[in-house]
Amino acid sequence: MAAVCDRERCIHCGGCVGVCPKDAITLRETRIxxxxxxxxNCGLCAKFCPVGAMRIEDGV
Amino acid sequence: MEYDVVVVGAGPAGCMTAKTCAERGLSVLLLEKDAEIGAPKRCAEGISMRGFERAGLEYNRRYIAQEIDGAVLWSPSGKSVVMQSEESRGYVLERKVFEKYLARDAIMAGAKVMMKASAVGLLKRDGEVGGVVVESMGEQEEVKAKIVIGADGVESKIGRMAGIKTLNVLKDYISGFQYEMAGVSNLDMRKIHLWFGNNIAPKGYLWVFPKGDEISNVGIGIPGTENEKKRAREYLDEFISEHPEFFANASPIEVNSGGVPVSGYIKESFVSDGLMLVGDAAQMVNPIHGGGMSTNLYAAQICGRVAAEAIGEGDTSKERLMQYEREWRETDGKRMEKLLKLRYFLENLSDEDFEYFADVLSGEDINNMQKGKTKFLLKMLVKKPKLLLYAKRFLSG
Structure with missing residues (x-):
């Protein structure tokens, strides 16, 4: 399990980066x-995402 | 490569810090990870006249989109309170152009700018931060510096690399979503408009910031804790479809989102040996309205000056750089503390309370509240026992 970013929804604002307690997320120019x-898998990024692009997914 | 100062991030804070350092004779390298300065924006682009002038900026048609002479606050049912005073004047900027001009000013003062350049690691020198590892266009190189300044925004990696706690907690972290729209109508376009209400923007607000020619930034910010069941984006879409009087003929021309730190600033230290954080990276944002440019630019001026003085004296220890932090905490920092308390107070208001406020408060009252002058609230709230309870907690806390 791990957080997954839906690239179709994501507008790469980087908001999720600032809330990740494990520093596991990086904002590249046009992707997370x-x-x-x-x-x-704490899910904070998924809770925060203004557009609902981040989620916790099984088997990744 | 070797510079006196490396500034990571060419947003308003980074550019202003770089300019201030360069003006004082330092060699400065400013790094920007994106291919463009000023875009993508994560901002409603408003700045108060006071903040603009305090930063020593000059009026320029190329980046001032709209002059603002006040604010209209809307209650859930659509009652409005108009704030119009010297303090509520300001500008809505075109940040894509504005930030390029800030970078230009830094360059004219002698700074070098490197685009598509990320700081991926810190160099150490005698236990102090002594530079950064830069990755640009597929290549890595080490850049030595006497001071590294992290102006890398809310997602700051520089702070984390140096062991500074820059983590945001959901309750003090605003989930923001915005459309820049064309065709917004029936609103006074010389004023910014803010809507409150627990079905409109729970514990936050929704805004229209006019940019002239029927173009406006239309956005919403709610705390991360409110965002889970229903997204900031959904709240905004709903509001737009429920208000055809403003948006019937409007369509978006840009989509923005982002995280806004509204804890006031990093409570633990935001400097360390050879390292300073400035702007959103240090969470320097007004807790009430979530605006950062005014206070970021102010902090950047202090940050740049102290960096130059410290390098001049050959002492870049944390102790020496703390002067920046102290100056900030004694000025804007104090104001942020008050406003943070006010935000917690406002977060507890029900829709009924907002209606009451719209009935009894004048624009001037609200202006005073924003400045942290809140004693008059008590007088006003005597008739509302529930609000009085909040107010007491707020004033004593």
Missing amino acids: EVDSKRCI
Whole structure:
């Protein structure tokens, strides 16, 4: 399990980066990168995302 | 490569810091991770006249989209209170142009700018931060610096790399969503408009910031804690469809979103040996309206000056750089503390309370509240026991 970013919905604002307690998310110029090894599935990024692009997904 | 100062992030705070350092004779490198300065914006683009002038900026048609002479506050049922005073004057900017001009000013003062350049690591020198590892266009290089300044926004990595706690907590972190729209009508376009209400924007507000020629930023900000079941974007879409009187002929021409830190500023230290944070990276945002430009630009001026003085004295220790933090905390920081308390007070208001406020408060009252002058609230709230309770807690807390 890890946070996943739906690139169709995401407008790469980087808001999720500022709320990740494990520093697992990085904002690249036009995409969000999640380090699945660091991610602890806390779901804060998914709760925060203004457009609902972040979610916790099984089997990733 | 070696510079006196490396500034990471060419937003308003980064550009102003770079300019201030360069004016004082330092060699400065300003890094921007994107391919364009000023875009994508994560901002409603408003700045008070006071904030604009305090930053030493000059009126320029190329980046001032609309002059603003006041604000209209709307209650959930559509009652409005107009604020119009010297303090409520300001500008709505075209940030894509404005920030390029801030960068231009830094360049004219002698700073170098590097685009599509990310700081991916910190260099250490005698236990202090001594530079950054820069990644640009597929290549990495080390850039040494006497001071590294993190102006890398709400998603600041520089602070985290240096061990400064820049993490935002959901309740003090606004989930923001905005359309820049053309065709917005039936609103006074010389004023900014703010709507309150728990079905409109729970614990936050919704805004229209006019940019002239029927173009406006139409956005919403709600705390992350309110965003889970229903997204900021959904609240905004609903409001737009429920208000054809303003939006029937409007369509978006740009979509923006972002996180806004509204805790006032990082409570633990935002400097360390050879390192300073400025702007959103240090969470320097007005907790009431979520605006950051005015206070960011002010902090950047202090940050740049102290950096130059410290380098001049050959002492870039945390102790020396703390002068910046102290100056900030004693000025804007104090104001932010008051406004944070006011925000917690406002978050507890029900729709009924907002209606009451719209009935009894004048624009001037609200202006005073914003300045942290709140004693008059008590007098006004005597008739509303529930509000009085909040007010007491607010004033004593």
